[in-house]
Amino acid sequence: MIGEQFLVERRDLQKLLDALQKKGYETVGPTIREGAIVYGPIASVEDLPIGWTDEQDGGRYRLKRREDSAVFGYVVGPHSWKRFLHPPVLSLWKARRNGKGFEVVPNNAEPPQYAFIGVRSCELHAIFIQDRVFTNGKFTDPHYQARRQKIFIVAVNCVQAGGTCFCVSMKTGPRATVGFDLALTEILEGQRHYFVAEVGTEKGAEILRSVPTKPAQPSDIQIAEDRVARAARQMGRHLDTTNIRELLYRNLEHPRWDEVATRCLNCANCTMVCPTCFCTTVEDVTDLTGTEAERVRKWDSCFTLDFSYVHGGSVRASARARYRQWLTHKLASWIDQFGTSGCVGCGRCITWCPVGIDITEEVRAIRQSEAAQLSERGG
Amino acid sequence: MAVTLKPQVITEVFTDPMVPVPYRVRRVRRETADTFTFEYEALDGRRFPFAPGQFNMLYLFGVGEVPISISGDPAHPELLVHTIRAVGTVTKPLCQAKPGDIIGVRGPFGSSWPVREAAGNDIVIVAGGVGLAPLRPAIYYILNHRGEYGRVVLLYGARTPGDMLYKKELAEWRGRFDLQVEVTVDAARPDEWQGNVGVVTTLIPRAHFDPHHVTALVCGPEIMMRFTILELQKRGLRDDQIYISMERNMKCAIALCGHCQYGPHFVCKDGPVFRFDRVKEIFGRREI
Numbered sequence: 001m002i003g004e005q006f007l008v009e010r011r012d013l014q015k016l017l018d019a020l021q022k023k024g025y026e027t028v029g030p031t032i033r034e035g036a037i038v039y040g041p042i043a044s045v046e047d048l049p050i051g052w053t054d055e056q057d058g059g060r061y062r063l064k065r066r067e068d069s070a071v072f073g074y075v076v077g078p079h080s081w082k083r084f085l086h087p088p089v090l091s092l093w094k095a096r097r098n099g100k101g102f103e104v105v106p107n108n109a110e111p112p113q114y115a116f117i118g119v120r121s122c123e124l125h126a127i128f129i130q131d132r133v134f135t136n137g138k139f140t141d142p143h144y145q146a147r148r149q150k151i152f153i154v155a156v157n158c159v160q161a162g163g164t165c166f167c168v169s170m171k172t173g174p175r176a177t178v179g180f181d182l183a184l185t186e187i188l189e190g191q192r193h194y195f196v197a198e199v200g201t202e203k204g205a206e207i208l209r210s211v212p213t214k215p216a217q218p219s220d221i222q223i224a225e226d227r228v229a230r231a232a233r234q235m236g237r238h239l240d241t242t243n244i245r246e247l248l249y250r251n252l253e254h255p256r257w258d259e260v261a262t263r264c265l266n267c268a269n270c271t272m273v274c275p276t277c278f279c280t281t282v283e284d285v286t287d288l289t290g291t292e293a294e295r296v297r298k299w300d301s302c303f304t305l306d307f308s309y310v311h312g313g314s315v316r317a318s319a320r321a322r323y324r325q326w327l328t329h330k331l332a333s334w335i336d337q338f339g340t341s342g343c344v345g346c347g348r349c350i351t352w353c354p355v356g357i358d359i360t361e362e363v364r365a366i367r368q369s370e371a372a373q374l375s376e377r378g379g
Numbered sequence: 380m381a382v383t384l385k386p387q388v389i390t391e392v393f394t395d396p397m398v399p400v401p402y403r404v405r406r407v408r409r410e411t412a413d414t415f416t417f418e419y420e421a422l423d424g425r426r427f428p429f430a431p432g433q434f435n436m437l438y439l440f441g442v443g444e445v446p447i448s449i450s451g452d453p454a455h456p457e458l459l460v461h462t463i464r465a466v467g468t469v470t471k472p473l474c475q476a477k478p479g480d481i482i483g484v485r486g487p488f489g490s491s492w493p494v495r496e497a498a499g500n501d502i503v504i505v506a507g508g509v510g511l512a513p514l515r516p517a518i519y520y521i522l523n524h525r526g527e528y529g530r531v532v533l534l535y536g537a538r539t540p541g542d543m544l545y546k547k548e549l550a551e552w553r554g555r556f557d558l559q560v561e562v563t564v565d566a567a568r569p570d571e572w573q574g575n576v577g578v579v580t581t582l583i584p585r586a587h588f589d590p591h592h593v594t595a596l597v598c599g600p601e602i603m604m605r606f607t608i609l610e611l612q613k614r615g616l617r618d619d620q621i622y623i624s625m626e627r628n629m630k631c632a633i634a635l636c637g638h639c640q641y642g643p644h645f646v647c648k649d650g651p652v653f654r655f656d657r658v659k660e661i662f663g664r665r666e667i
């Protein structure tokens with residue numbers, strides 16, 4: 001059954017959620033909160049942003065009513081799935097004093113078993129990238145691993161691109177090709193509203209058996225493919241990744257870093273919304289009596305001064321150096337570290353930057369200035 | 380970069396490398412006004428194998444955790460030895476620990492000095508300030524296997540005579556015929572110091588070694604390492620003969636928190652000891 005495609009009517013989508021919940025999954029997915037589409041618990045299909053879409057551009061995000069009642073008619077918002085696999089705040093362990101010493105009790109709490117509803121292709125790739133960060137090196141993060149092993153992924157193929165999307169440049173979308181249990185392509189046509197569902201795993205096949213389906217005909221599959229191909233042609237942004245690592249390493253002292261530093265507010269938004277940024281700090285705290293201690297891990301960002309603090313001062317004291325760290329890590333040193341780019345082209349950092357700094361534009365500026373210099377030199 | 384990524388989840392169960400193990404302070408020795416050497420032993424009597432140059436994360440109950448190099452003898456894994464300078468929130472109270480007190484230890488972590496690979500070569504060790512601490516295990520190792528090396532030179536610079544670590548041991552080492560030990564201070568009153576005055580790099584021109592068959596181990600503040608490398612290059616050393624030890628902010632020591640990134644490297648995993656040619660493109664560059 002793996003690789004086979006089926007038709008699921010819109011009215012039967014709830015049965016998919018029911019089947020997952022019956023299997024013990026906590027279903028999470030897109031839902032509207034405070035003017036944005038974020039990820040949260042989804043009890044029923046009605047919790048999804050039905051009939052909504054989002055308009056995105058540098059520093060701009062706005063929800064808008066659609067003319068139809070599409071269930072997945074928007075792209076990605078400020079949340080990413082990393083908040084479930086790599087939680088923003090996590091207690092690592094607690095320690096209790098006994099005599100002069102102490103006893104450490106690791107946090108072995110069984111994590112929830114999540115079913116992610118509506119994972120976009122770029123987001124799947126972001127998960128694969130974090131798999132490499134957390135489970136593929138010399139050390140493994142047991143907390144990530146415990147969560148990751150259990151998830152069920154319902155991917156959604158994008159049939160419409162967002163204003164800041166560039167997954168095509170990063171080769172991460174818009175079609176989900178691997179790593180999902182089920183992948184849906186939503187089709188609205190006249191009075192018909194249905195999904196083409198592709199089975200990715202045995203687990204996915206089993207869930208789909210509890211949902212009324214019909215085998216998809218080649219013509220159904222073609223319609224789905226055409227919709228996704230249309231999204232690929234609509235990308236809001238482009239990034240030329242040719243020799244990008246060498247380009248950035250060559251230009252560590254480029255004046256553009258000074259220029260962008262005059263606009264960057266060092267707010268760290270870009271690292272918080274980015275689905276691949278993985279940095280954390282730890283806080284060691286005690287209770288009032290001093291007998292119980294705890295180590296809490298929290299998301300951190302290379303945009304803070306403390307991040308690189310060593311006795312005597314911060315290594316990256318200037319805004320220029322911190323922006324350079326972020327961009328060169330995402331697009332260059334990530335490749336050395338993990339054999340892949342750290343950017344999936346989801347556009348979040350562009351949309352959620354309060355001043356609209358655009359990663360694709362920054363790279364373009366550096367690339368073009370180099371090209372201009374070369375042609376000046378007649379080379 | 381067109382890499383086709385596949386989901387890669389390892390299904391083995393791992394123990395949590397973030398959990399500290401309790402150790403008891405056995406002995407404290409005062410090195411300087413603000414630097415102390417501690418001997419710790421594990422409450423459960425476990426041995427502690429490590430390689431020279433590696434470090435631990437030391438945890439003080441409820442206060443915090445800091446990276447500190449191991450300064451003991453790798454031939455004695457039953458004792459864990461650290462030399463700590465009291466500079467801030469965690470190191471100040473850590474330095475006040477008394478025998479019997481308990482701290483938490485994670486590790487050992489990181490890369491090590493290439494003492495095995497350097498067998499057959501001359502060795503020149505250049506240390507500045509507390510930088511002698513991470514080099515001491517390498518010195519012990521080399522002296523324990525003295526026959527395997529050619530000439531061995533130790534050059535050590537401290538700010539003042541009062542800032543020198545391991546004074547008794549230095550005196551002992553100076554008395555050996557199979558070791559050239561040169562010590563210098565940046566500044567001293569004539570009545571307290573009759574030795575060399577000047578930065579440690581001034582000792583390099585008169586060190587006895589064969590530049591083509593020598594391995595250099597360098598540790599100290601970045602600026603000191605920078606000038607040391609220049610002097611060593613003047614003596615004819617290639618970049619791949621020189622090893623340095625880097626310092627960066629560290630929160631996890633297991634390449635997961637991102638804090639210690641140094642260009643493409645994680646200092647906690649790929650370092651702290653780096654062969655110089657592997658970092659020369661970024662070494663000395665500001666704010667990397």
Ligand SMILES: Cc1cc2nc3c(=O)[nH]c(=O)nc-3n(C[C@H](O)[C@H](O)[C@H](O)COP(=O)(O)OP(=O)(O)OC[C@H]3O[C@@H](n4cnc5c(N)ncnc54)[C@H](O)[C@@H]3O)c2cc1C
Nearest residue numbers: 310311445446447448462463464467468469470626627628
């Ligand atoms: C690999 C390695 C080996 C080290 N070996 C030794 C050693 O053998 N002896 C020794 O005395 N010191 C050593 N240090 C430096 C020591 O870790 C710092 O002095 C210590 O972290 C300062 O912490 P604090 O809380 O006392 O100071 P604060 O100034 O209060 O520091 C606050 C926080 O900043 C960070 N920080 C501050 N200074 C440094 C620093 N130099 N390096 C990394 N993080 C820092 C820590 O996260 C610390 O918790 C080593 C550092 C590294 C990276």
Ligand code: SF4
Nearest residue numbers: 274343344346347349
């Ligand atoms: S760097 Fe920006 S576009 Fe790339 S993955 Fe992160 S948030 Fe998305």
Ligand code: SF4
Nearest residue numbers: 277278279302326329
């Ligand atoms: S860009 Fe910054 S916050 Fe994001 S992973 Fe890299 S160092 Fe960490």
Ligand code: FES
Nearest residue numbers: 632636637639647
């Ligand atoms: S200290 Fe956390 S990545 Fe190196």
